[in-house]
Amino acid sequence: MKREILLGDEAVGLGAVHAGISGVYGYPGTPSTEIFEFVESIAKKTGDIHAFWSTNEKVAYEEALGMSWAGKRALVTMKHVGLNVAADAFMNSAITGTNGGLVLAVADDPGMHSSQNEQDSRYFAKFAQIPCFEPGTQQECYDMVAEALDLSEELTVPVMLRLVTRIAHSRSAVEVTSTPRKQNPLHPTREIHKWTLLPSNARVQYKLLTEKQPELLRRAEASRHNRLELRGKHGVIACGITWNYLLENLPDNHDFSILRIGQYPIPAGKVRELVDHVDDVLVLEDGYPFVEEMLRGPFGLERAVVKGRLSGELPRTGELNPDLVRDAMGLEPQGGLELPTAPANRPPTLCPGCPHHDTYLALNEAVAEYDKPQVFSDIGCYTLGALPPLEAIHSCVDMGASIGMASGAAHAGYHPAIAVIGDSTFAHGGMTSLLSAVQQHVDVNVVILDNETVAMTGTQHSMATDETLDRIVLGLGVEADHLRVITPLPKHHDENVQVFREELAHKGPSVIIARRACVEKVKRHR
Amino acid sequence: MEKNLILAGVGGQGILSIAFVLDNAAVRAGYTFKQAEVHGMSQRGGAVQSNLRYADHEIYSDLIPGGRVDVVLSVEPLEVERYWKMLAPDGWVVSSVTPYVNIPDYPPEDELLAQLTSYSNTILVDAGKIAKAAGTLKAQNMAVLGAASPLLDFTDDQLLEFVNVLFSRKGERVVQLNERAYRFGKAAGLFFRGLIDAGIEPRLALDLSRKMDPSTVDPGLAPRWAKRLKGEPDAVRALLAQEGDIACGQEQ
Ligand SMILES: Cc1ncc(C[n+]2csc(CCOP(=O)(O)OP(=O)(O)O)c2C)c(N)n1
Numbered sequence: 011m012k013r014e015i016l017l018g019d020e021a022v023g024l025g026a027v028h029a030g031i032s033g034v035y036g037y038p039g040t041p042s043t044e045i046f047e048f049v050e051s052i053a054k055k056t057g058d059i060h061a062f063w064s065t066n067e068k069v070a071y072e073e074a075l076g077m078s079w080a081g082k083r084a085l086v087t088m089k090h091v092g093l094n095v096a097a098d099a100f101m102n103s104a105i106t107g108t109n110g111g112l113v114l115a116v117a118d119d120p121g122m123h124s125s126q127n128e129q130d131s132r133y134f135a136k137f138a139q140i141p142c143f144e145p146g147t148q149q150e151c152y153d154m155v156a157e158a159l160d161l162s163e164e165l166t167v168p169v170m171l172r173l174v175t176r177i178a179h180s181r182s183a184v185e186v187t188s189t190p191r192k193q194n195p196l197h198p199t200r201e202i203h204k205w206t207l208l209p210s211n212a213r214v215q216y217k218l219l220t221e222k223q224p225e226l227l228r229r230a231e232a233s234r235h236n237r238l239e240l241r242g243k244h245g246v247i248a249c250g251i252t253w254n255y256l257l258e259n260l261p262d263n264h265d266f267s268i269l270r271i272g273q274y275p276i277p278a279g280k281v282r283e284l285v286d287h288v289d290d291v292l293v294l295e296d297g298y299p300f301v302e303e304m305l306r307g308p309f310g311l312e313r314a315v316v317k318g319r320l321s322g323e324l325p326r327t328g329e330l331n332p333d334l335v336r337d338a339m340g341l342e343p344q345g346g347l348e349l350p351t352a353p354a355n356r357p358p359t360l361c362p363g364c365p366h367h368d369t370y371l372a373l374n375e376a377v378a379e380y381d382k383p384q385v386f387s388d389i390g391c392y393t394l395g396a397l398p399p400l401e402a403i404h405s406c407v408d409m410g411a412s413i414g415m416a417s418g419a420a421h422a423g424y425h426p427a428i429a430v431i432g433d434s435t436f437a438h439g440g441m442t443s444l445l446s447a448v449q450q451h452v453d454v455n456v457v458i459l460d461n462e463t464v465a466m467t468g469t470q471h472s473m474a475t476d477e478t479l480d481r482i483v484l485g486l487g488v489e490a491d492h493l494r495v496i497t498p499l500p501k502h503h504d505e506n507v508q509v510f511r512e513e514l515a516h517k518g519p520s521v522i523i524a525r526r527a528c529v530e531k532v533k534r535h536r
Numbered sequence: 537m538e539k540n541l542i543l544a545g546v547g548g549q550g551i552l553s554i555a556f557v558l559d560n561a562a563v564r565a566g567y568t569f570k571q572a573e574v575h576g577m578s579q580r581g582g583a584v585q586s587n588l589r590y591a592d593h594e595i596y597s598d599l600i601p602g603g604r605v606d607v608v609l610s611v612e613p614l615e616v617e618r619y620w621k622m623l624a625p626d627g628w629v630v631s632s633v634t635p636y637v638n639i640p641d642y643p644p645e646d647e648l649l650a651q652l653t654s655y656s657n658t659i660l661v662d663a664g665k666i667a668k669a670a671g672t673l674k675a676q677n678m679a680v681l682g683a684a685s686p687l688l689d690f691t692d693d694q695l696l697e698f699v700n701v702l703f704s705r706k707g708e709r710v711v712q713l714n715e716r717a718y719r720f721g722k723a724a725g726l727f728f729r730g731l732i733d734a735g736i737e738p739r740l741a742l743d744l745s746r747k748m749d750p751s752t753v754d755p756g757l758a759p760r761w762a763k764r765l766k767g768e769p770d771a772v773r774a775l776l777a778q779e780g781d782i783a784c785g786q787e788q
């Protein structure tokens with residue numbers, strides 16, 4: 011055993027390496043990014059783990075599934091909304107089952123520190139009917155990923171490891187093994203029917219999945235991560251990281267009866283035992299009221315005795331913390347100082363010299379000739395262009411949405427229909443919508459901000475930049491005359507405005523690529 | 537023993553470097569620790585903070601409960617104000633007074649310093665000036681760490697060992713500049729407190745300690761400066777109004 015200082019994310023990565031993965035897959039997304047990057051840093055030294063960012067989460071998931079099919083272990087990582095993109099592959103991988111162990115480490119973002127929503131991935135695990143582990147400490151991040159890989163291999167199902175921001179991005183010392191497990195040899199599956207989900211096969215496979223459920227439940231009931239301690243008549247169920255917030259506030263000689271949940275499906279037997287023992291039960295979950303909602307339903311409890319986010323003891327939305335938990339437990343608040351507060355806000359901004367800034371200045375000037383046009387956009391550093399003083403863009407929904415939405419608005423007669431999208435976002439989710447727009451000859455102007463990197467999440471490798479990007483755009487059918495490339499620099503401002511003007515006047519699809527490297531990338535990769 | 541720190545600043549100011557040094561020093565000293573940090577969007581010039589806890593017993597929550605913060609350690613003066621209400625009744629504020637102005641409604645310096653000096657348990661240093669004197673503006677974080685070090689549970693060597701680990705990749709020179717910033721910061725903080733403990737009001741203590749050439753500051757001279765401030769206030773004020781720095785030992 012050795013001790014290492016690790017982020018929760020890094021502990022997951024190292025745990026997976028020590029459990030013998032042969033590949034890590036993923037698309038960057040806060041707060042999951044460091045899982046992949048940690049494995050990547052090890053893979054660079056050892057050379058025996060495949061580690062290359064994928065184009066998007068769906069691709070990543072499918073690559074991981076292929077690794078599993080071949081009999082080796084794979085870890086696939088993404089943020090919560092990434093799982094929406096990978097959902098088709100994910101749901102169906104529960105039906106095919108796995109060969110080598112397959113673990114999906116997905117990081118949720120309660121409180122939306124860096125996300126558009128705070129969806130709770132435990133619903134996805136339940137939806138797919140697969141086991142889910144939910145670590146509360148960095149040590150558990152390390153330990154659980156190995157357990158999850160073992161379980162996946164033994165029961166031939168993919169297994170989810172659900173993290174939240176506070177565990178993903180918090181460091182502590184972790185005991186790690188000095189005798190890592192060897193990687194699996196190549197042993198591809200021969201069970202073709204399992205992997206060919208024609209309806210006739212799929213029905214059989216789906217039935218097999220449902221028949222595994224009692225075993226999954228037995229494992230959860232017996233899991234060391236689901237511990238029940240009965241004391242007094244007030245009950246608490248603490249899921250994942252909320253266990254820490256509970257312990258932080260628990261007096262030494264407390265009288266609470268407590269069930270800790272770290273492995274799903276929900277251990278129904280233990281829940282029943284707790285519920286039969288207490289008068290009321292407070293449910294602590296950093297995410298949606300997933301367990302709480304179940305308790306109100308199938309377990310037939312009176313509404314009054316289940317406390318949590320739905321009953322108002324805890325806020326319905328947002329991240330939990332020790333103070334909110336303390337309050338919900340009915341304990342005295344530990345007040346702070348009353349000193350002047352509420353200083354001026356300091357929101358994030360584009361870096362000085364950022365190429366997006368120059369592109370937006372030119373775009374703003376060109377569109378000023380129209381009647382306050384709304385510009386569709388997407389997710390990346392460039393989303394900061396929505397804030398003052400630029401206020402250049404007016405939508406941000408999901409990765410790639412800008413092009414589809416601009417097309418839909420154009421169908422409705424909206425003009426000018428402009429989509430502003432980053433190079434990595436374009437590769438992730440924009441290419442297919444541009445193909446549609448070209449095929450339908452929609453009057454849209456797509457501005458691709460090619461800063462040659464995935465900047466927002468830390469300047470990772472981008473799949474579609476420079477000539478590759480130009481060739482993709484032409485390959486999708488955009489006419490060469492209406493593929494324009496500009497260099498967003500103050501000295502080119504006037505000519506750039508002119509390019510925007512010309513393309514806005516053109517009827518039909520056009521693409522303007524604003525190409526200049528992210529200054530942060532240049533700094534980091536020097 | 538349990539210490540709860542909030543490290544604060546603006547994205548890019550090196551909060552996580554301070555955390556790296558303290559995390560490692562804590563583990564080396566045999567303490568448990570947890571340290572929650574901010575990644576992602578706010579790192580682009582926004583407000584960033586990290587919750588850092590170490591103790592000689594097990595630590596549960598990654599987030600510090602309200603009212604239990606022992607030290608707010610901030611590389612930027614405005615950022616302190618976001619965390620006042622988390623401070624324990626006898627908690628400390630250690631902050632740089634060098635403003636990082638990247639918002640239109642940044643408060644006037646006098647207003648900001650008036651608020652900071654209204655709280656008694658403060659150690660205020662001009663980290664921008666100190667880091668510059670040490671040889672690199674980037675080392676402001678290490679200057680504030682040095683200023684905070686007397687409140688923490690580590691020796692200089694225990695901390696500097698990991699300053700060394702952190703910067704060794706960038707070469708011996710960078711290591712030395714950062715070490716110097718740490719030492720200048722520590723001296724400046726002790727000098728400031730020395731003036732206050734000798735009965736000088738905080739704003740004047742800050743003005744005088746900021747006026748010093750950082751490489752000359754000797755905390756041992758604080759009582760004598762305090763005496764002089766009381767005995768010949770006009771002379772000292774004249775000194776403060778002069779162009780350029782003054783050497784801490786100059787009037788001996
Ligand atoms: C489905 C999904 N996956 C990942 C993310 C996280 N994410 C937000 S922006 C971004 C990268 C954007 O890169 P790019 O389009 O090149 O823009 P840049 O940040 O470089 O300006 C990522 C990975 C997300 N929000 N949604």
Ligand code: SF4
Pocket residue numbers: 359360361363364365366391392461465466528529530531580
């Ligand atoms: S990281 Fe790059 S793309 Fe993002 S704001 Fe800074 S310069 Fe612009």
